[in-house]
Amino acid sequence: MSGSLPAEVPVPPAAAAPGIEKVRITEHEQLADGIWRLLLQAPRCAATILPGQFVHLRITRADDHVLRRPFSVHRVRGRCIEILYQVVGRGTGLLSALPVGEERMDIVGPLGKGWQIPTHAKSLLLVGGGLGAAPLGMLAEQLASQGRHVEVALGGASADRLIALELFRRLADRVEVATDDGSLGHQGFVTVLAERMLAEAGFDAVFCCGPEPMQRLVARHAKTLGVPCQASLERLMACGIGACFSCIVPTRSGQMRACVDGPVFDAEEVCWGDS
Amino acid sequence: MADGEGCEATSAGPEVTDEGMNLNVDLKVKIGDLDLKNPVMPASGTFASGRQFADFLDLNRLGAIVTKGVSLEPWPGNECPRIAETSGGMLNSIGLQNPGVEAFCIGDLWWLSKNAPDAPVIVNVVAHSAEGYPEVIKRLEREPSVAAYELNISCPNVDAGGMAFGVDCTSAAEVVSLCRAVTNRTLIVKLSPNVTDITRIARSVEAAGADGISLINTLLGMSVDAHTRRPRLARVVGGLSGPAIKPVALRMVWQVANAVAIPVIGMGGITSAEDAVEFLIAGATAVGIGTANFTDPRAMMQILDGLGEWCKTHSVSVTDLIGSLSLEA
Ligand SMILES: Cc1cc2nc3c(=O)[nH]c(=O)nc-3n(C[C@H](O)[C@H](O)[C@H](O)COP(=O)(O)OP(=O)(O)OC[C@H]3O[C@@H](n4cnc5c(N)ncnc54)[C@H](O)[C@@H]3O)c2cc1C
Ligand SMILES: Cc1cc2nc3c(=O)[nH]c(=O)nc-3n(C[C@H](O)[C@H](O)[C@H](O)COP(=O)(O)O)c2cc1C
Ligand code: FES
Numbered sequence: 001m002s003g004s005l006p007a008e009v010p011v012p013p014a015a016a017a018p019g020i021e022k023v024r025i026t027e028h029e030q031l032a033d034g035i036w037r038l039l040l041q042a043p044r045c046a047a048t049i050l051p052g053q054f055v056h057l058r059i060t061r062a063d064d065h066v067l068r069r070p071f072s073v074h075r076v077r078g079r080c081i082e083i084l085y086q087v088v089g090r091g092t093g094l095l096s097a098l099p100v101g102e103e104r105m106d107i108v109g110p111l112g113k114g115w116q117i118p119t120h121a122k123s124l125l126l127v128g129g130g131l132g133a134a135p136l137g138m139l140a141e142q143l144a145s146q147g148r149h150v151e152v153a154l155g156g157a158s159a160d161r162l163i164a165l166e167l168f169r170r171l172a173d174r175v176e177v178a179t180d181d182g183s184l185g186h187q188g189f190v191t192v193l194a195e196r197m198l199a200e201a202g203f204d205a206v207f208c209c210g211p212e213p214m215q216r217l218v219a220r221h222a223k224t225l226g227v228p229c230q231a232s233l234e235r236l237m238a239c240g241i242g243a244c245f246s247c248i249v250p251t252r253s254g255q256m257r258a259c260v261d262g263p264v265f266d267a268e269e270v271c272w273g274d275s
Numbered sequence: 276m277a278d279g280e281g282c283e284a285t286s287a288g289p290e291v292t293d294e295g296m297n298l299n300v301d302l303k304v305k306i307g308d309l310d311l312k313n314p315v316m317p318a319s320g321t322f323a324s325g326r327q328f329a330d331f332l333d334l335n336r337l338g339a340i341v342t343k344g345v346s347l348e349p350w351p352g353n354e355c356p357r358i359a360e361t362s363g364g365m366l367n368s369i370g371l372q373n374p375g376v377e378a379f380c381i382g383d384l385w386w387l388s389k390n391a392p393d394a395p396v397i398v399n400v401v402a403h404s405a406e407g408y409p410e411v412i413k414r415l416e417r418e419p420s421v422a423a424y425e426l427n428i429s430c431p432n433v434d435a436g437g438m439a440f441g442v443d444c445t446s447a448a449e450v451v452s453l454c455r456a457v458t459n460r461t462l463i464v465k466l467s468p469n470v471t472d473i474t475r476i477a478r479s480v481e482a483a484g485a486d487g488i489s490l491i492n493t494l495l496g497m498s499v500d501a502h503t504r505r506p507r508l509a510r511v512v513g514g515l516s517g518p519a520i521k522p523v524a525l526r527m528v529w530q531v532a533n534a535v536a537i538p539v540i541g542m543g544g545i546t547s548a549e550d551a552v553e554f555l556i557a558g559a560t561a562v563g564i565g566t567a568n569f570t571d572p573r574a575m576m577q578i579l580d581g582l583g584e585w586c587k588t589h590s591v592s593v594t595d596l597i598g599s600l601s602l603e604a
Contacts, residue, residue, distance in 0.1 A: 017330045020573060058570065063546070064363040066517045066570050108331075108572060236358050238365065238569045241330075243323035245372045246358040255351065255372070260327075 016048035018111050018241060023057075024103040026080055032160040034087045035131075036096055043079040045109050051138035052114025052232060052264045055081065055107040056240035059095050068108065069095075070237050070259075072135035072209075074164065084134040084163050111240050112263050115139050115230060121204035123149040125227075126172070127194045127218050129210025130156055133164045135232050135263075136209060144171040152176070153197055155190025155210070159183040191217040203227050207264075212273070219267035229267035233258050300583050301592035304338070304560050306538045307461030307486030309395060309423050311338040311561060314593055315551065315579045318542045318565030319343060319399035319425060319465070320369065321516075324383035325391060331572035334391035336579060338561060342383065344401035344427050347410050349375040353432060354509035359498045364517025364544070365566060366496050368432045368510040371401050376414045388420040395422035397463065401430060405440065405450045409457045416458055423460055426450060426485075429467030429492035431514045441467035441492070447476050448483040455484035463487040463540065466531070468520075469495050473527045474534035481535045488531055489540035489563060491524045517566040518544040525557050532558025532598055546574065548581025555596040 027039035045055060056068040069091045075082040087096050098105070117139075124143055126136045133154055143150045151174040156162040158181045168175050176193045177185030186193055191214055198206070198221050208218045209232040222229035235247035235258040242260035249256045250271040256262060302313035316339040317325070324342045325334050334340060352372025359366045373379070379398075387396055398421055402408045408426060415421050428441035428450055440446045451464055464480040466473060468491040477488055493514025498507040506512075524543025532539045541559030545551055546567040554562050567574040586592060 020331060020571070063518045065360075066363070066365055066566055067358075067360045068570070236356050238358050238367070238566075239321075239327070239572075240569075241327045241572065243327040244321060244358075244367075244569065245352060245369050246355075246367070248352065248355050248357070248372075 015050055015053070015113070016110060018109055019044055020106055020108050021045055022103065022106045025098060025100050025105075028098065028100050030096075031084070031163060035161060035163060036085055036087070038083045038085065038095070039077065039080045040083065040105075040107070041079055042081050042107055045073075045107060046076045046079050046081050049073050049076060049081065049110035049138075050114045051142050052135050053110040053112050054135070054263060055083075055109030056111060056237070057095075058106050059091050061104060065091070065094075067238055068240060070111075070234075070240060072232070073110070074134045074137040075141065075167075076138065082137075084131065086131050108240055112259055113261060115207055115232075115264050117143065118205055118228070121148065123201065123203050124151070125194070125197055125203045125206045126150065126152045126168075127190060127206060127208035127210070128152070128154050128164075129190050129214045130161070131163065132208070132210025132214075132232070133162075133168075134209075136207065137164055137167055139207060140168055140171045149173050151197060151201070151203075153178070153190050153193040155179070155193070155214070157181065190214065191221070194218050195221045198222060198225055198227060205230070208232070208267075215267070216272040219270070219272065223268060230264050231267045231270065232263045233265060233270070234263065235259075300586040301594070302583060302586065304538075304593055304597075306463065306540065306560060307423065309339070309461045311395065313338040313579060313582070314555070314559075314561035315575055315582065316397070316540070316561060316563055317341050317568060317575065318563035319427065320371075321565040321568045324379075324387055325394075326383060326386055328568070328572055329390065332576045334387075335393035337394045337575060339397050339422070340387060340391060340394045341397045341425060341563065342379070342399050343373055344371040344399045344430065345373055345376050345379045345411060346371065346401045347376055347407060347414070349373065349378070350401075356507065356509055357513075359507035359513070361496070361498055361515065362519065364515050364519035366498055366508055366513040366515055367493070368508045368513035370432045370510070371430055376411050380414070380418055384418055384420060396420055397423045397425050399425045399427050399465070400454075401427045401433075403433070405446060405453055408450050409453045412454055412458050416460075421460065423463060424454065424458065425463040425465050425489055426454060427465050427492070429465050431467070431469065431493060431495045431512070432510065438467050438469060438492075441465075441476065442470050444475055444479040448479040451480045451483035451485050461486045463489050465492055466490040467492050468523060468527055468543075474530050477531040477535050481537050485537060487538045487540060487560075488535065489542065490531060491520070491527050491543045494520055494523060516543070518546060520544050521550065525553060528554055528559050529557040529600065545578070546570065548578050548585055551578050551582055552585055552596060555593060556598070556600050558598040558600070560597055
């Protein structure tokens with residue numbers, strides 16, 4: 001099969017086996033209220049992770065905190081992986097207080113099945129809502145480096161919470177934004193932008209991540225126009241490696257595990273909740 | 276826990292029982308007809324069949340591999356969310372999702388026979404009715420790579436069967452007798468802690484022909500989100516596991532070990548070698564590691580290595596530790 005590919009399109013590498021790796025915080029800064037950027041030195045993971053995969057982070061060794069926390073890798077920078085996260089509870093709260101130089105955390109990763117880039121896709125739409133933009137970073141970098149046409153629809157509560165906007169502006173051919181408060185771009189939902197952009201141009205594929213109702217809508221718009229859509233779904237995860245069946249996503253092919261069969265799914269396969 | 280009072284001079288037999296280390300310690304134990312090279316094994320349902328953990332640890336070093344619950348037909352499991360983290364533990368209501376015994380035999384069991392030939396396989400068996408248990412076993416009897424069965428009569432997450440059998444002496448004994456009639460392999464019965472007197476159930480299953488008892492399964496619990504007023508599990512209630520349940524598990528292991536003559540596999544909140552030693556001292560012959568596998572997929576290797584170190588430092592064998600609780604002041 002590889003013989004028939006255009007020369008400039010690399011064959012997608014196979015996912016590397018996951019490992020456990022001690023990590024060291026090399027950068028840690030607050031981007032907006034409750035939104036943080038974390039840079040972790042993790043050479044093994046950095047060298048092998050694919051766009052859309054995630055890591056399972058052990059934030060503390062305290063006995064009262066038994067589960068790891070799953071985070072997408074936004075970008076790889078040399079020997080480091082960059083994570084963008086929002087403080088929503090105890091784990092992310094503890095994480096946000098950790099200083100640069102901290103080296104007691106470890107990750108299990110790289111984990112899961114990431115974005116599947118259709119070999120011949122020329123023009124792609126990326127749709128991110130809130131922190132859902134995080135797993136689209138590496139993807140945008142890869143698509144841009146392959147010379148494909150990339151457009152991005154980005155949504156958030158307000159202008160300062162549109163994470164990774166600069167990165168997408170640098171990499172993409174076109175970026176449209178939507179904010180809940182109208183502080184930047186379209187006032188309202190990013191799904192409205194996505195629907196409009198889908199109708200305007202002939203995309204070969206859509207990649208989306210964000211709150212599930214948003215993803216369901218984007219998937220529906222894409223389906224109406226016959227554009228294949230991939231969605232990255234979040235589930236509560238205990239093991240992260242496919243052993244415990246905590247993270248079930250109902251699909252047309254049966255019950256799948258978000259941690260190994262996803263987190264990225266073909267949106268048409270997913271049995272979306274009450275849609 | 277008391278510090279090491281082992282006498283330095285009398286060292287245990289100069290036996291090398293573990294490939295991964297050369298500590299000259301005897302970790303061997305016996306459950307029914309089953310000789311185990313060491314007492315460390317996964318707790319059912321936290322390790323699938325081990326395949327997913329092969330990237331992190333050497334399956335062949337485990338004392339045994341205990342599989343996830345296997346039923347006759349495929350079971351779909353419960354609605355999500357199926358888990359919730361709690362202080363020092365977690366709740367789960369997975370609901371024994373599994374592809375059924377046939378798929379298990381041609382899938383995971385076959386894989387284990389090729390990739391972990393040195394670890395005896397203990398299959399955790401589940402059913403919705405007492406008659407259903409021996410049906411699963413009959414199919415597994417045709418598989419030479421099965422070493423023993425663990426009858427799960429204690430799962431709190433299914434409506435019919437599961438824990439219902441494990442909280443009543445008569446029905447617990449009935450399940451065991453029906454299974455005893457169809458197999459000569461080692462039969463372990465997994466008990467529920469959700470009972471008023473664990474020793475009565477333990478004695479009934481022993482009398483019905485069990486070769487060993489494993490405990491504890493999860494404690495029935497619940498978690499509520501105050502902000503949304505909703506339960507954190509779709510099924511509202513689920514099973515509590517992890518360090519939070521260790522004192523309850525230790526107490527029950529101690530009570531049961533004193534009530535029956537058959538060996539006990541102790542589990543509930545074990546995260547370190549010292550935890551494992553505590554269970555052995557309380558009377559367990561072997562230990563199961565559950566939730567700790569999620570925190571660290573290498574946990575069982577660390578516990579196994581740590582147990583070897585412990586025995587070496589204290590000049591004891593594992594059998595010396597079993598039931599060695601000192602009640603003197
Ligand atoms: C594949 C994947 C990738 C993710 N990537 C990112 C990311 O790049 N940036 C980011 O900010 N967040 C991401 N999340 C969500 C992130 O895992 C949760 O926000 C985080 O676990 C919350 O932990 P907590 O202790 O602060 O919250 P608490 O609510 O106190 O956590 C309680 C339990 O619920 C789990 N939990 C809570 N919210 C979520 C959630 N949305 N998804 C999964 N588990 C959850 C926790 O892991 C923990 O087990 C991702 C989730 C998944 C499944
Ligand atoms: C996610 C999960 C799934 C489980 N599934 C099973 C199962 O299929 N059969 C069973 O007998 N016990 C099952 N258990 C119970 C464990 O085997 C064990 O008895 C319990 O978790 C206590 O040990 P721990 O505190 O080390 O986890 C499960 C526990 C968890 C956390
Ligand atoms: S988190 Fe355990 S199977 Fe997905």
